[in-house]
Amino acid sequence: MTQRKPENKLDPDVQAHIGRQLRAGYVDILNQPVPDRFLELLAELDTREGEAERTSDELRQNGSR
Amino acid sequence: MSEGVSRAPRDELLVHIPSLRAFAVSLSGQLDRADDLVQETLVKAWRNLGSFTEGTNMRAWLFTILRNVYISEIRRRRREVQDTDGVFSENVAVAPQQNGHMDLEDFRKALTALPEEQREALILIGAAEFSYEEAAEISGCAVGTVKSRVNRARTALARRLNLEVGEIGIEPALKAALGPAVGSGTG
Structure with a gap:
């Protein structure tokens, strides 16, 4: 579509700006506390695992972890 | 613990x-x-x-x-x-405002408009700070592919955000505006 230069050289300031914006949005989420839904999910998986282990021990001899 | x-x-x-x-x-x-x-x-x-x-x-x-x-x-x-x-x-193309005020929202829109694989590569390298080798493994492609995707992503973002550099370089006013851009948004 548009004419393409063989070498796309970005101004270092522009590149740094893009990097900062990118990181800012990312870090914003990174710093948020873990929502309860995930704590609950992991707790639920943990519980189910315990039950499943007991069941599978009876059903099959599978030593893999 | x-x-x-x-x-x-x-x-x-x-x-x-x-x-x-x-x-x-x-x-x-x-x-x-x-x-x-x-x-x-x-x-x-x-x-x-x-x-x-x-x-x-x-x-x-x-x-x-x-x-x-x-x-x-x-x-x-x-x-x-x-x-x-x-x-x-x-994936609808974003037409950014030509007012020189680039806040995170404009950036986010421009990022979202990138092709998936370019956005992914840029995030892995530029935000998540993986090495090119790790990013290549995550994306299931060659290291060189990651590099070229990141380059294309940066160029596309610069274009969408009207930061593209002409032959004479970017305008001094724009250049000045880029410096303190992060955190300067007015909420």
Whole structure:
């Protein structure tokens, strides 16, 4: 579509700006506390695992972890 | 915190949830959709913990899972969308304001408008700070491919945000505006 230069050289300031914006949005989420839904999910998986282990021990001899 | 024994898988996964959310939001551009991606990733990771090699990079492993969950969701959506003759709203080209004020929202829109594989590469390198080798492994492609995707992504973003450099370089006013750009948004 548009004419393409063989070498796309970005101004270092522009590149740094893009990097900062990118990181800012990312870090914003990174710093948020873990929502309860995930704590609950992991707790639920943990519980189910315990039950499943007991069941599978009876059903099959599978030593893999 | 207990020491000695290796950490329970639950704790291990817990540590990486903030990273996974940040990655998912950056990829999808939507918080609620991102959290669904994270949820599916955690369930899959839990089921496949046995295939995770201890001592290797769990964050990279989890990112790979999330990335694959995301890609299959994209494909599913694409099929559904084609059925209804629609278009991806998130892929509609963004026409940024020409006012020189570039806040995070403009940036986010421009990022969302990038082709999936370019956005993914840029996020992995520029935000999640993986090495090119790790990013290549996560994306299932060659290192050189990651590099070229990142370059194309940066160029496309610069163009969408009207930061593209002409032969005479960028305007002094724009250049000055770029300096303190982060955190200068007016909320």
